[in-house]
Amino acid sequence: MKYAVGIDIGGTKTALGLVDSSGMVLSKASLPTDLSLSPQDMVDRIAQTVLDLMAGKGLQQADLSGIGLGAPGPLDTRLGQIAEPPNLRSWWGFPVVEAFNRHFHVPIVLENDATAAALAEKWLGAAKGADHFVYITISTGIGAGIYSHGRLITGASGNAGDIGHVVIDPAGGTCTCGQRGCFEHIASGTAIAREASMLLQRPVTSKEAFELALSRQDARMEQLVSRVFHYIGVGSVMLINTFDPELLVIGGGVSQVGAPLFESVTGYIRQHALNPSGRSTPVVPALLQQDAGLIGAAALIHTKY
Structure with missing residues (x-):
């Protein structure tokens, strides 16, 4: 069985979870997107939560096919950056893929959150x-x-x-x-x-x-x-x-x-x-309401989109 991490970064909260290749959410968590923290500190917090979820399921990084990131636009997927989303002003220009690469040694894919949710609806919805x-x-x-x-x-x-x-x-x-x-x-x-x-x-x-x-x-x-x-x-x-x-x-x-x-x-x-x-x-x-964001982010890894 292949596993992916889906991370849906929002202006008020960040949803994340472990999703297997059938689309089942094995475990999940939600964190407030604390805009009083620097983006790097927030990524550190998210990464630690991911590691905790993996440990809870007995998984290592070697068990992951990759990590999918969904984030509000505008962003720049070519550079792996958050560009200028109105609700994440402190993240403008932030190299979010590079920040997660400091914690994980697996493929990391960034796409707009609505694009990721569309992929989730195609995959399972x-x-x-x-x-x-x-x-x-x-x-x-x-x-x-x-x-x-x-x-x-x-x-x-x-x-x-x-x-x-x-x-x-x-x-x-x-x-x-x-x-x-x-x-x-x-x-x-x-x-x-x-x-x-x-x-x-x-x-x-x-x-x-x-x-x-x-x-x-x-x-x-x-x-x-x-x-x-x-x-x-x-x-x-x-x-x-x-x-x-x-x-x-x-x-x-x-x-x-x-x-x-x-x-x-x-x-x-x-x-x-x-x-x-x-x-x-x-x-x-849409069929996938509550978990659409994190499933869509994981679908960036599990599907050939």
Whole structure:
């Protein structure tokens, strides 16, 4: 049996685990991504946790096929570096692969976290039978993994699929990137919570906003959620018109709202996708929700992507 380590580095937490070649997670852990630490110190902490997991399963480095790293973009996979992710400012320009190489003597592969999650869905999840699909994650931010003609499309530096910063509605306010109306700024979980809190004049989570809207307890939340669903439909049509996928897979925290989201997006696609075949593109929920990041990172090692 072959084993890989999957490490999913996020702005608030880092998930990691031991995954065998069948995709089974043998053991896992989660660490806060402590931005008060230097990136090297955080890598040291992650590496020690990996070694502890391996020891708990009686594994040595010789038992590993490699380590997969998923991280938010922008990054530079050619150089093995974190570039300039907005939620990891202290990591900008950090040579993350080199840092892990100080602890491990196995192959280490870095890819965008949404790209890795797409690979996980192809390997074990909702896109098993698809050769052309787009995985969309809608959570704190928005990103995509693109799988076309039987392979991942990663781009020159590993940043293909950074759809969170495609402009959807210029009237939607200024994004952290400086553009106005970016997809992420108007339709992510963060955006929903921000807008709901402004409307209700108190702290509101995206989960509460959805609950108020879908139970029809607050007309303002209904309007907000309807607008967000519309924006996700617009983004989905943009992806269909651009990549001609046979399938869209939506994951991330916002996807947990379930049928109302998928029905709304499917309805928008049926009306507005350019190609008649594109209008019938299935839109399905991701199957690998909780562990998608670390499984996807491990899939970078286990699969020939």
